[in-house]
Amino acid sequence: MEVLERSFYERDPKIVATNLLGKKLVRRLNDTSLEGIIVETEAYYGLEDPASRAYKGRKNYNFAMWGEVGRLFIYNVHNNWLLNIVAHEVGKIGAVLIRAIEPLQGIEVMRQNRGVNDIFNLANGPGKLTKALKIDKSHYGFPVTSKDSEIFIAEYRIKFEMDCSYRIGVSKDLEEQLRFFIKGSRFLSR
DNA sequence: AGGAAGATCTACT
């Protein structure tokens, strides 16, 4: 499997967010491999982005956004863990939120983890996909750039059309449309 | 102690 390397994430979050679409998210859990295609992402910036977790400055829970790219930034919202990958240019702040995946492998385990049967309802939302893949705060700071990591992103070549919109659920958004998704996918969060 | 949060579920129109 061709794992995306660190330099992939050392770019503007928007660029990384668009390029993560169609890639494969891999979660090694015990002996099984849970995998899915990333179909929906959002880009977040630093102090200039009111919707960003980094907006109010560096805190105990968000310091990862300042740190090394290609690592996990995880936090809780309304009882849901949200999976982000730290991504920014050198010396800047940012991350990409993974909002939805299309399950490929380990689907039965995902069904158990989620307690639902419908494949279109397994991982079609940021809180749902972390539950399906059993990801939580304990994975904070994990690198996604190594095949040996419990969680990593791999190359996966498919053809698709991209579309974009404003970010979902944020109280104060930027002017720019920073949510990206695979057009027509049935696995989107909405 | 109080409140906000990048969501989800259910129950409707």
Add this chain to the structure above:
DNA sequence: GTAGATCTTCCTA
């Protein structure tokens, strides 16, 4: 499709 209740974590005071 929208509306409201509800959920836990972690911040601020």
